[in-house]
Structure formats: C-alpha cells, structure tokens
Amino acid sequence: MAETPLRKRRLIDPHIHMVSRTTDDYQAMANAGVVAVIEPAFWTGQPRTEIGTFKDYFSCLVGFERFRASQFGIKHYCTIGLNSKEANNEALAEEVIELLPRFAGKEGVVAIGEIGYDEMTKAEEKFFRIQLELAKEMDLPVMIHTPHRNKKVGTSRSMDVCMEHGIPPSKVVIDHNNEETCKEVLDRGFWAAFTIYPKTKMGNQRMVDIAKRYGSDRVIVDSSADWGNSDALAVPKTANLMITSGISEAAVDAMCYGNALLAYGQSGQMKESDWLDAAVIDPKREFEGNSLLRGGGPEAPEDSRLIV
Amino acid sequence: MSAQTLLLDWLKARLTPEALAWLEEKAALIATGAPEKTVFTTFSSCIRYSGKAPLNLESAALKAAGSEVPGWNPSDWTCDQAARAFLLTSLPPGPGSAATLGRLWQTADVGEAVALQKSLAVLANPEGQMPWAREAIRSNIKAVFEAITLRNPYPALHFDNVGWNQMVVKTFFVDSPMHEIEGLDRRVNPPLARMLADLAHERWAAGRAFSPQLWRCVGPCADERALEDLKKLLGSAAPTEKRAAALALKSCPDPRAATILEADPALAAAARDGSLTWENL
Numbered sequence: 001m002a003e004t005p006l007r008k009r010r011l012i013d014p015h016i017h018m019v020s021r022t023t024d025d026y027q028a029m030a031n032a033g034v035v036a037v038i039e040p041a042f043w044t045g046q047p048r049t050e051i052g053t054f055k056d057y058f059s060c061l062v063g064f065e066r067f068r069a070s071q072f073g074i075k076h077y078c079t080i081g082l083n084s085k086e087a088n089n090e091a092l093a094e095e096v097i098e099l100l101p102r103f104a105g106k107e108g109v110v111a112i113g114e115i116g117y118d119e120m121t122k123a124e125e126k127f128f129r130i131q132l133e134l135a136k137e138m139d140l141p142v143m144i145h146t147p148h149r150n151k152k153v154g155t156s157r158s159m160d161v162c163m164e165h166g167i168p169p170s171k172v173v174i175d176h177n178n179e180e181t182c183k184e185v186l187d188r189g190f191w192a193a194f195t196i197y198p199k200t201k202m203g204n205q206r207m208v209d210i211a212k213r214y215g216s217d218r219v220i221v222d223s224s225a226d227w228g229n230s231d232a233l234a235v236p237k238t239a240n241l242m243i244t245s246g247i248s249e250a251a252v253d254a255m256c257y258g259n260a261l262l263a264y265g266q267s268g269q270m271k272e273s274d275w276l277d278a279a280v281i282d283p284k285r286e287f288e289g290n291s292l293l294r295g296g297g298p299e300a301p302e303d304s305r306l307i308v
Numbered sequence: 309m310s311a312q313t314l315l316l317d318w319l320k321a322r323l324t325p326e327a328l329a330w331l332e333e334k335a336a337l338i339a340t341g342a343p344e345k346t347v348f349t350t351f352s353s354c355i356r357y358s359g360k361a362p363l364n365l366e367s368a369a370l371k372a373a374g375s376e377v378p379g380w381n382p383s384d385w386t387c388d389q390a391a392r393a394f395l396l397t398s399l400p401p402g403p404g405s406a407a408t409l410g411r412l413w414q415t416a417d418v419g420e421a422v423a424l425q426k427s428l429a430v431l432a433n434p435e436g437q438m439p440w441a442r443e444a445i446r447s448n449i450k451a452v453f454e455a456i457t458l459r460n461p462y463p464a465l466h467f468d469n470v471g472w473n474q475m476v477v478k479t480f481f482v483d484s485p486m487h488e489i490e491g492l493d494r495r496v497n498p499p500l501a502r503m504l505a506d507l508a509h510e511r512w513a514a515g516r517a518f519s520p521q522l523w524r525c526v527g528p529c530a531d532e533r534a535l536e537d538l539k540k541l542l543g544s545a546a547p548t549e550k551r552a553a554a555l556a557l558k559s560c561p562d563p564r565a566a567t568i569l570e571a572d573p574a575l576a577a578a579a580r581d582g583s584l585t586w587e588n589l
Contacts, residue, residue, distance in 0.1 A: 059414065062416075062418070067449040102415055105349050107355050
C-alpha cells in the first residue's frame with residue numbers, strides 16, 4: 001500500500017521511551033513536527049536487581065536524555081515512578097519508593113508514572129497506592145499503565161483505586177486503551193490515551209475509527225515506542241491518517257498535541273512557551289565537537305520551531 | 309560581605325517576597341542541619357520559586373563578586389543558579405555536607421548540574437568537590453562542561469595539570485570560547501602545549517579548521533616542533549593565524565622565538581607594544 005507522505009504539524013508524543021531509541025529517531029521525529037516528548041519511567045526489559053540502577057535510570061531521564069533530545073530541538077519531559085512489573089520485587093520496590101521523592105520534584109517531571117497494574121498482584125496494588133499518595137503530596141498528575149492481560153478489569157480497577165485515593169479524574173491519564181476500555185474511561189472523566197503499536201495495542205486505522213466515534217475530547221495519541229517493535233513516528237503518522245480520513249484539523253491538534261499539554265501541563269512543569277520561545281538552534285554551538293552528532297548536525301529545518 | 313551575602317542581595321532585588329521568604333526559610337533549615345532529604349527536595353524545587361531569568365548583574369555587582377572571590381564571574385548566571393548556590397552555601401561546614409553535595413551531583417538534572425558546577429566558585433571545602441568537578445569535564449552535555457570550564461575560578465585553583473589539560477584541550481575540541489577560561493595563561497605547561505600542538509597537526513591532516521587561539525597555550529612552552537609550526541604560520545597568508553603566531557612567539561622565552569618573530573617586523577612590533585592581543589585577535 002502506498003504511504004501517504006507525512007504532513008508536518010506541531011505534535012507532542014506524550015509517551016515514548018527515548019532511552020532505547022536512536023538519534024535517527026529523534027531526527028525523524030523533529031522533521032515530522034514533534035516538538036516535545038514525555039518519557040515515562042518504566043522497566044528496561046531486563047529486570048533490575050539493584051537500587052543503584054534505578055537511581056541512574058531516573059538520573060538519565062532528567063539529565064542525559066533531556067540533553068540528547070535538545071540537540072534535535074525537541075523538549076524532553078519525563079514521569080517518575082515504579083512500574084508495576086518491578087513492583088513485584090518487594091524488597092527492591094521499597095527502596096525505589098524511598099528514592100522517588102528525590103526525583104519527583106525536579107524540573108520537567110510532569111507526572112508520577114507510569115504506574116498501575118501488570119498482573120494485579122498484592123505487591124502491585126500496594127506500590128500503586130503508595131505512589132498515588134506521592135502524586136497527591138507532590139500535586140502531580142498520574143500516568144496509568146493499564147495491563148495487557150485482563151485489561152478491561154485492570155483498567156476499571158485502576159480508576160476505582162484513583163478515586164478511592166481522592167485523585168480527581170482530570171489529573172489522571174489512563175494509557176494503552178482500546179475499543180473495549182475507552183468508553184468507561186471517558187465516561188468517568190479520565191483522560192484516555194491510546195498507544196499506536198503497529199501490530200499489538202492499537203493500529204492507527206483503528207484509532208481513526210475511535211476518534212470518529214468518541215470525538216477528541218480528553219483523547220490522547222502516543223507511540224509508547226521503546227526497545228521492542230514500535231514506531232517512533234506513530235503520532236505523526238496517525239495525525240496524518242486522521243486528516244486524510246476527514247477528521248478536522250482542530251480535533252487532530254487536540255489528540256496529537258493540545259490534550260497532552262493540558263493534561264500534563266497541570267504539573268506546572270510543561271508550558272507551550274517552553275518550545276515556542278526556545279532560542280533558535282544554533283548548530284555551531286550545539287552540534288559540534290564530541291557531541292552526539294559528532295560534527296554532523298541535523299539538516300537545518302527551514303523553520304527551527306518546526307511549525308508548518 | 310561574603311559570597312552568600314552577595315547572592316542574597318542579588319536575589320532580593322529579583323525574586324518576589326514570597327519566593328525570597330521560602331528561600332531564606334529553607335536556607336535556615338539547611339544551615340542548622342536539616343535531613344538530607346530536605347536538601348535534595350529544596351535544591352530541586354528551588355527553580356519553581358526562583359524562575360530562571362538571567363541575573364543581568366550590573367558592573368558594580370560583578371566587581372564585588374570578583375573582589376570577594378578572585379576570578380568569580382557570574383555575568384551569565386540565572387536566578388535559579390544564584391538561588392541554588394545560595395542554598396548550597398548554607399550547608400554547615402564539614403565532611404557530611406561534602407558527601408551530600410556529591411550525592412546531589414549524582415542525581416542532578418541538567419539545570420541542577422549546571423548550578424552545582426557554577427556554585428563551585430563559592431563553596432567551602434574545594435578538595436571535597438574535586439571528584440564531581442572533574443566528572444563535569446567528562447560530560448558530553450555542553451552546558452555542564454561549560455559551567456565548570458568557563459568564567460569559573462575553581463579549575464585554575466584546584467585542578468592538577470592532568471585535569472586542567474584535559475579541560476583546556478576539550479574546550480577546543482567542542483569549540484567553546486577558550487578565552488573565557490579563568491587562569492588560562494597562568495596555568496600553561498609543556499604537556500598542554502604538546503597536546504594542543506598535536507591537536508593542531510591532527511586538524512591540519514584532516515583538513516579541518518580550528519581556532520588560532522590554540523596557539524595561546526602553545527607559545528609559552530613551545531618546543532622545537534611548535535616553533536617550526538609558528539614560523540610556518542607567521543609566513544602564511546591567513547591574517548588571523550599570522551597574528552596568533554606573532555603573539556605566541558612573543559610569549560615564548562626561547563631566544564629562537566624572537567628571531568623567528570623578526571621575520572615580520574610590523575606584527576612583531578604590534579605584539580610587543582600591546583596593540584595586538586589575544587582578545588582583539
């Protein structure tokens with residue numbers, strides 16, 4: 001099938017694990033109009049066995065990865081949290097919980113996340129609740145990872161637990177939705193995020209159908225691209241497909257840009273001016289020497305703000 | 309007047325009364341030995357109160373900074389950096405605080421890392437901060453590298469030649485402005501001159517341009533090969549390179565350098581009478 005060429009528009013990918021992506025991805029995302037990304041703390045494939053590896057991972061999210069993104073003119077934000085899979089190593093999880101406040105208040109941390117359920121074990125439940133309390137204490141939004149297995153029940157229960165802790169739905173993004181979960185999420189007033197994975201979670205043709213059915217209010221599109229089979233251009237591609245499928249510009253902007261900004265902007269750590277006011281990238285200052293681009297530098301965009 | 313008082317004065321003129329009250333309250337807690345967790349969270353959330361506007365210090369303030377701490381040049385400091393430095397100067401003296409600073413560095417975000425490195429200008433216990441000051445030289449994050457390297461008196465005062473030379477050569481490597489290194493001329497040494505001359509030869513071999521400021525640190529310790537290089541440059545057609553060669557030769561105590569320099573009497577005179585300098589190169 002012939003690919004429709006990507007249309008360049010201002011986009012946010014509010015869920016992407018850039019630590020496992022290459023500079024080619026950053027370049028392609030910048031070229032496609034992505035101005036900001038949110039990188040949720042998650043697991044890294046290989047289960048961690050030491051607290052120090054968590055510490056360095058969190059430091060990387062607020063340090064080196066932020067710098068890497070900046071070299072391509074992309075603003076990098078992150079969420080901090082203990083993921084549900086690794087919550088099952090209880091002794092280690094206790095140590096991670098102790099570590100979280102040290103990172104949760106840093107600049108550019110826009111939520112506690114991604115947290116929630118994997119197998120819905122007791123340990124997962126315990127650390128999910130502890131982190132909801134942390135979000136409350138820090139006055140931060142929450143990013144919920146919904147489970148792959150037993151998804152519908154896990155999604156409902158995630159919302160129930162948020163309500164039990166007195167967290168308003170307007171401060172919670174429920175991620176990895178599908179046709180079966182999104183109605184309840186939207187009906188209950190939560191943000192509903194959709195991960196566009198080529199073969200598993202949600203294809204972008206299905207996303208178009210969902211957008212047509214439910215509208216754009218509180219709907220968010222992301223890639224969740226990581227070290228597995230995923231697509232760092234999922235948001236631009238989906239935006240493009242939506243437009244060619246007759247969804248309005250305003251609705252596409254909401255789902256692929258504005259809603260993420262509204263939801264995570266509640267942290268006070270993410271403002272549109274962060275990228276609109278950013279200085280014009282000076283390739284000479286930023287890209288030379290032993291920086292990541294090693295003298296190469298990206299092709300200079302005609303408009304460094306990447307706005308069409 | 310102390311550096312801490314200066315920082316507070318500058319912040320008083322720039323922060324809201326609420327932000328200032330928050331900062332002073334936290335600094336008082338830290339000064340009286342608050343738990344480390346308080347130091348970490350205060351240092352992080354500080355930016356929410358301070359903002360990150362440039363301080364834009366007037367010349368009198370810059371002068372006061374330089375007379376309080378020789379070489380301290382906060383001309384490019386921002387409010388968050390000043391506020392964070394103010395908090396750090398509140399830490400009680402002793403090894404406990406040095407260890408806390410090291411742990412702050414380990415988990416710093418980019419803005420915090422820059423503030424920590426700039427704060428080295430005014431922190432007590434300089435030897436205790438050496439490991440993370442040296443680590444910033446290894447950083448690929450240019451803002452962090454420049455925070456320790458440029459307009460900061462710490463390296464010239466405390467780095468040994470190994471650390472100093474790596475820093476100066478890397479400054480070239482990443483195209484940072486070498487003339488903004490504090491103590492540059494004071495710390496020239498033969499291994500540095502040789503490393504820089506090697507770098508010049510590498511760049512020539514690769515056909516890549518480099519700043520002729522490089523010769524500034526070569527001249528005073530120029531060996532036979534470097535003198536040959538300078539001789540060639542002085543006779544070249546590139547005006548900036550010629551001027552750099554003249555200045556480098558003038559700074560070289562080896563009598564052969566003076567002889568070489570005589571090949572261009574006009575430049576030799578300009579270098580000697582002070583009308584030609586590294587600043588106006």
